Amino acid sequence: MLLSEIQAKLLIVDDLPENLLALEALITREDRTVYKALSADEALSLLLQHEFAMAILDVQMPGMNGFELAELMRGTEKTKNIPIVFVSAAGREMNYAFKGYESGAVDFLHKPLDIHAVKSKVNVFVELYRQSKAMKHQVEALEQSRREQETLLAQLKVTQGELEHAVRMRDDFMSIVSHEVRTPLNGLILETQLRKMHLARDNAAAFSMDKMQAMVDRDERQIQSLIRLIEDMLDVSRIRTGKLSIRPSTFDLSHTVANLLESFAAQISAAQSQVNFTVCQSVTGQWDEFRIEQVVSNLLTNALRYGARKPVDVSVYVEGGNAIIDVRDQGIGISEENQQRIFHQFERVAGSDVVSGLGLGLFISEQIIAAHNGTISVHSTLGEGALFRVSLPLVQKS
Incomplete structure (x- = not known):
């Protein structure tokens, strides 16, 4: 911010309107706004509303005089740092000036006012105010830059990780x-x-x-x-790339899963296991048969792989307007931590000597089911097997 762009506000306080007008005429410029007050009460009201570069106070005013107003200003957080210049017609007695300085004044002017002295002093305080404001803006900009750099550094660390x-x-x-x-x-x-x-x-x-x-x-x-x-x-x-194709057709899910289990006979035998299939009724809907077979194949392959040669239960049924496929094994189970990541790419369940595959099956399965507006979930406890549940809406959203 340029110093010339900073608008300065000046406060002048005097109980005589003609004095205010004369002083205003001396110090007014385009880059300044002058506020006038005829009493200490008016001045206090203005002080609470604005930020002033300086205040010029007449000492001798009825009611609260200039010294008392200055003491109030010094005791208030918002106004305590405003430079105060006293104006007095009481002569140049030293003790009177000292009283002004004790009240918090930074300078003292005597009437009749020296025009050049008034203009010079006001210019100095306005310039100091502008430099102070410019410095404050620079500090704020530096602080903002520091915060942005810290945020960027944190983001870079996350990105690096x-x-x-x-x-x-x-x-x-x-x-x-x-x-x-x-x-x-x-x-x-x-x-x-x-x-x-x-x-x-x-x-x-x-x-x-x-x-x-x-x-x-x-x-x-x-x-x-x-x-x-x-x-x-x-x-x-x-x-x-968003190019996973889904081609729905009407078919019986129970029949499809039954046929798939028959084709798994060799794998079931090789795993020294058995599969129990339960179906209560025909479950017909519109899904991509090839992709649903792919999902069930992935779940069944995992159940046989991690099932510790124990029976695997597969069931197809309808619940709450959805077709449900359950694949339950009695094998090593999945920890709660692993349950959060097994649907990610290249993630596989550790802790078994039968771990194989690319770790893509569950990731792909979840994407396929999501493309059908369905869900796939896992419920498991270590050492007690795992239940994978696929839920497919019987009526697809248009």
Whole structure:
């Protein structure tokens, strides 16, 4: 802020109107506003309403005189720092001037007033006021800048933490991808090398129909594992770009889940578990059948993976205008802390020697269900298994 832009307010107090007009004429300029008061009471009222650069007080006034007004000003927080100049026609007795200084005056003028002295003194106090205001603005600006810098620094620290977390997630993800992709690839490579060895030895017995069927089944499982990994990564990309497609059609949810469980027979057997399916009625609605199958597959895969070889219960029913799918296992359970993060990208439940996968299944599942205007939740206690519940509205919002 430029000094010339700071408007100064001046207060003059005298019980004679002609004195006020004369003094006002001396000190008035475009960059100043002069306020006049005919008594100490009027002056006090103005002092409470405005911020003054200085006050010029006549000493000899009826009622409260200038010295008493000055003492009141010095005792009030709002006015105690206003420079006071006394004006008196009582002569130049030293003790009278000293009384003025004791009352808080910074200067003393005698009548008749010296025009040049009055103008000079007022100019000095106005300039001091402007410099003080400019300094205050600079201090406030510096303080505001300091607060903004502290806020920016805090934001930078948060951003740095987020970036470090993102880098760790990226490194962890690349490590997981490398491991998960290598597993089916290693299986396919070993199968291929084994067949090449049998072919090199003309071992036709290794290619009987039963053995060929087993080879094809193994290959298919490894290829499906690779496809699932690739599809999960593609789905994450679609979700980030808002291109996850939902194609609703009318179907029976109970029938779809029943068929899905049949296709899981080999995985259920490999997990040395069993699945109990409960359905009370036909549950028909409009959803994306492929995507709902994807969600249930993720939940069932996790239940078998973390279910400690104990039975898994799946049920489909209607409650409160929503289709409900429950998948409950009796395995290791999920801590309250982990329940808050398992629906995030690349997050997996720790504490089990069967941990595998990219940690994307629940993240993708939540996005799919959200796209259907539904919800997915988890209820679990460590060591007591977990219940995942999917709720889908029977009637989709238009």
